[in-house]
Amino acid sequence: MPERILITGAAGFVGRHLLSALRADMPDAALLTPAQAACDITDADAVAALVEQARPTACVHLAAIAAIPTARRDPHAAWRVNLDGTLNLARALAAHAPEATLLFVSSADIYGASFRAGHAVDESVAPAPLNTYAATKAAADLALGALAAESGLRCIRVRPFNHTGPGQSPDFVVAAFARQVARIAAGLQPEVLRVGALEPRRDFLDVRDVCAAYVACLRRRDALPAGAILNLASGHPRRIGEVLDTLLARAGVRALIESEASLLRPSDILLAAGDATRAARLLEWRPRIAWEQTIDDVLADWRARVAAGE
Known part of the structure; x- marks a missing residue:
């Protein structure tokens, strides 16, 4: 029978x-993409009704408060969405679609303080979150692992490192830089770039490579152990300042770089590699x-978006 894949946050x-x-x-797969208005992930009854109606064979759980500053500003909402919402979905699948596999998109940010060891981390490294977003993701990740061990929940946990690409919000560093570069190139902003810390090194991926990994997880889910954890990383960390330099060079833009305190994180890690x-x-x-x-x-996307008034 054709796959029925439920995707939250589609x-x-x-x-x-x-x-x-x-x-x-x-x-040939049926892709089930409920609108946010049709299903509040924090409403357990609504989630249960959705799963009972959809009867998915697999579920990819993307819905989350994913921006670190957003989670910091409203931690109550972050916990309700990222932890309680995930558990609502897991319980609904266990009750109404027990043969379905849940692909949970966790985050490499949950490793937090463990990055201070100064080397690429694998899945055996303990989570040690340093911000609200990471803490909510770590809690959901660990809770699903316990459910897989105790009740046989069919789930796969992926921990992607930083990923970017066309369509990303300027809440994230590469898109934030690209938006400013595109605005400068269009004459809509003075030739000054506002930035946070440029010395940290991060392991960046293209969002399309990340999605290829998610598809591979669905394809191979029957061969993966319940509760499996998989890092998704390039293994080649890049200095944030190098990312900015590349954007400017490929756009042919020159600008004065100015640090802005509001863009600095309270607990930044110098190296995060996977x-x-x-x-x-x-x-x-x-x-x-x-x-x-x-x-x-990313630059082409932001040129178009800036031209459209974003």
């Missing part, structure tokens, strides 16, 4: 790219899109 940045990837890879050996082995996955292509696509 209207978001990653969700839109995932829908494209699934349509290309699984053209070891994705397990994903390479179990999924036969690795990043394929060149970094320069990612940067060019």
Whole structure:
């Protein structure tokens, strides 16, 4: 029978790219994408009704408060959405679609203080979150692992590192830089770029490579152990300042760089790099899109968005 794949958060940045990837890879699958207005993930009864009606064979859980500043400003909402909402979905699947596999999109940010060891982390490294967003994601990640062990919940937990691409919100660093560069190029902003810390190094991925990994998880879900954890990383951390330099060079823009206190994080980590050996082995996955292509696509996206008034 055709796959029935329920996707929460399908209207978001990653969700839109995932829908494209699934349509290309699984053209016969029914992609079930409830609108936020139709299902509040924090409403357990509404989630249960949705799952009972949809009867999915798999579910990709993307819906979340994903921006660190947003979670910091409203921690109550972050906990309700990221932890309680995830548990609502897991319980609904256990009750109404017990054969379905839940693909939970966690975050590499949950490793937090563990990054201070100064080397690429693998899945054996303990979560040690340093901000509200990471804490909510870590709690949901660990709770699903316990449910898989205790009740047999069929779930896969992926921990993607920083990913970017066309369509991303300027709440995230690459998109924030690209928006300013596009505005400067269009003459809509003085030749001054407002930035946070430029020295930290981060492990960046293209969102389309990340979505390819999610598709591979769905394809191979029966071969993966319940509660499996998979890092998604490039293994090649880049200095934030280098990312900015690349954007400026490829856009042909010159600008004065000014640090802004509001863009600095209280607990920034100098190096966050991941070891994705397990994903390479179990999924036969690795990043394929060149970094320069990612940067060019992000710039082209922001040129168009700035021209449209964003």
